[in-house]
Amino acid sequence: MLRPDAANPFGDFTKMLEQFKLPGFDVPAIMEARRKDVEALVTANQAAFSGMQSLAQKQADMLRTTLTELQTLAGQLTTSGGTPSPQAAELVQQTLHKALADMQQLAQAAYQTQAESYAVIAKRVEENVQELKTLLQQKKV
Numbered sequence: 001m002l003r004p005d006a007a008n009p010f011g012d013f014t015k016m017l018e019q020f021k022l023p024g025f026d027v028p029a030i031m032e033a034r035r036k037d038v039e040a041l042v043t044a045n046q047a048a049f050s051g052m053q054s055l056a057q058k059q060a061d062m063l064r065t066t067l068t069e070l071q072t073l074a075g076q077l078t079t080s081g082g083t084p085s086p087q088a089a090e091l092v093q094q095t096l097h098k099a100l101a102d103m104q105q106l107a108q109a110a111y112q113t114q115a116e117s118y119a120v121i122a123k124r125v126e127e128n129v130q131e132l133k134t135l136l137q138q139k140k141v
Contacts, residue, residue: 033131040124044117051113055106062102069095 073091 029131029135033128036127037124040120044120047116047120048113051109051116055109055113058102058106058109062099062106066095066099069098 069091073095076087076091
């Protein structure tokens with residue numbers, strides 16, 4: 001059974017730290033920043049997972065297509081008595097070009113997934129820098 005405060009995993013930890021009343025140590029602000037860090041990691045992981053699922057689906061589709069094309073090619077070779085026809089050679093060339101294009105698509109999809117995940121983390125790092133600057137400016141005043 002979930003506790004009522006299960007939605008905030010930092011609740012107990014925040015209460016514990018607030019008991020110590022350290023001067024210049026803004027516990028709620030620090031805990032909020034760490035919560036945002038965790039959220040950014042979750043978002044980045046979700047983007048990476050989604051991208052990996054998409055890549056796996058594309059790979060499966062490509063494999064099915066390639067196997068079908070190879071099966072067609074094998075059928076043509078056996079009906080022609082084992083001698084490759086010009087159409088079979090053309091089909092092999094087309095299959096190789098399509099496989100290369102598919103690999104380029106996969107590489108682009110992997111790059112896009114990595115870029116999206118990196119963007120989430122980079123944004124959070126920038127927010128951390130800004131939060132730190134704000135905290136340091138407050139101490140100077």
